[in-house]
Amino acid sequence: MLIVVLDTNALHSDAWLTGQHGRALVDLASEGRIRLVVPEVVRDEILRQRREAAEKAWKTAVEALDEMQKAGLDVSESKARLKATFGRIDSEFDGAFAELFGRDGVSMEPTPDIDVKKLVERDLARRRPFLETEQERKKKSFGFRDVVIWETVLAVLDGADSGDTVLFVTADNGFVERGETVKIHPDLLRDLDARGIDHGRIANAKALNHVLAVIKTHDEVSRVNVATEAVYALAGEEVGIQLVHGGDYDYPDFVKFTVPGFESPELSELELVTDFDLEEDGSKVTAAADVDLYLGGAIYKGDWLGSEDEPFHVGPELNRHYFEADALIRVRAVVELDVSGGDPVVTSIELHDKEEAQPSAA
Numbered sequence: 015m016l017i018v019v020l021d022t023n024a025l026h027s028d029a030w031l032t033g034q035h036g037r038a039l040v041d042l043a044s045e046g047r048i049r050l051v052v053p054e055v056v057r058d059e060i061l062r063q064r065r066e067a068a069e070k071a072w073k074t075a076v077e078a079l080d081e082m083q084k085a086g087l088d089v090s091e092s093k094a095r096l097k098a099t100f101g102r103i104d105s106e107f108d109g110a111f112a113e114l115f116g117r118d119g120v121s122m123e124p125t126p127d128i129d130v131k132k133l134v135e136r137d138l139a140r141r142r143p144f145l146e147t148e149q150e151r152k153k154k155s156f157g158f159r160d161v162v163i164w165e166t167v168l169a170v171l172d173g174a175d176s177g178d179t180v181l182f183v184t185a186d187n188g189f190v191e192r193g194e195t196v197k198i199h200p201d202l203l204r205d206l207d208a209r210g211i212d213h214g215r216i217a218n219a220k221a222l223n224h225v226l227a228v229i230k231t232h233d234e235v236s237r238v239n240v241a242t243e244a245v246y247a248l249a250g251e252e253v254g255i256q257l258v259h260g261g262d263y264d265y266p267d268f269v270k271f272t273v274p275g276f277e278s279p280e281l282s283e284l285e286l287v288t289d290f291d292l293e294e295d296g297s298k299v300t301a302a303a304d305v306d307l308y309l310g311g312a313i314y315k316g317d318w319l320g321s322e323d324e325p326f327h328v329g330p331e332l333n334r335h336y337f338e339a340d341a342l343i344r345v346r347a348v349v350e351l352d353v354s355g356g357d358p359v360v361t362s363i364e365l366h367d368k369e370e371a372q373p374s375a376a
Contacts, residue, residue, distance in 0.1 A: 016179055019180055022060060024185075031222075043120050079096070168206075197218060237351060250282070274311075298350065305345055345366060
């Protein structure tokens with residue numbers, strides 16, 4: 015049996031698995047083809063994120079109604095309805111998860127008992143999922159919730175049959191090692207060794223559509239896997255104009271989409287939102303899918319005053335001259351694969367505006 019365990023980032027845009035890929039996985043679980051597991055801490059983290067987003071939206075709506083009231087409009091009824099709606103949010107969110115976990119083959123895995131001393135030892139030893147980052151010239155450790163999620167994955171493995179395999183759905187750097195391929199980090203594999211669990215009983219997928227690919231035919235799996243790796247490898251790349259080969263300034267080769275008008279834009283995160291469409295032409299395969307790009311950067315205050323039509327959000331001040339800026343853009347990823355040697359090899363990857371999603375001529 016394949017047991018699919020979901021990390022928080024796998025549910026970022028489909029918390030209750032009601033989207034295209036989520037529904038497909040729930041259906042597979044209901045048919046008994048897989049088990050679908052959400053760790054308790056993941057459920058709690060998703061609930062917190064959704065509540066905070068709802069509260070922010072509610073406060074914004076109330077402020078807008080207050081402005082309308084100042085203009086002389088009677089908004090008392092609208093305020094009452096808005097308050098009543100916000101008051102139902104907790105019960106509706108809880109109900110959505112209850113409905114999900116009521117489906118056959120879908121369950122929440124309780125948080126296991128964790129030895130706090132061993133957790134501290136793991137942190138001090140800088141063992142994943144703990145990570146360190148430098149803030150104000152001081153190293154800061156983070157990853158407590160990730161450790162709890164990983165302990166939950168281990169508990170699932172401990173309680174499963176010896177022939178069962180766990181597919182851990184995560185793109186979090188705390189869990190994976192990035193190289194030519196992305197795989198479970200060696201620190202985590204050593205935890206399997208300590209329990210006598212074979213490494214072959216766990217695998218990694220980046221997103222919900224990647225899980226579905228694992229269940230498809232071998233050729234499709236390998237091609238989708240390679241294309242997915244290529245797309246997610248772009249995370250952290252700068253997408254603005256920069257010095258390129260030959261001494262000229264231009265966008266990176268993969269950037270074929272319209273970049274928002276703020277400075278030093280960086281692709282901080284991305285998420286595949288559709289299945290890859292595969293087209294084969296001899297030894298060449300073209301894999302294309304819709305991708306959400308989360309871009310971060312900065313905008314000069316003077317530029318912002320005239321940029322109302324730009325598709326980005328302006329955040330807090332960075333300094334006297336700049337605001338933080340971020341944007342969410344949906345593009346079409348086009349990955350060209352060479353399959354002449356059997357295993358697919360990426361020959362190019364481009365991100366296009368959706369209406370112009372054709373690979374550039376060589």
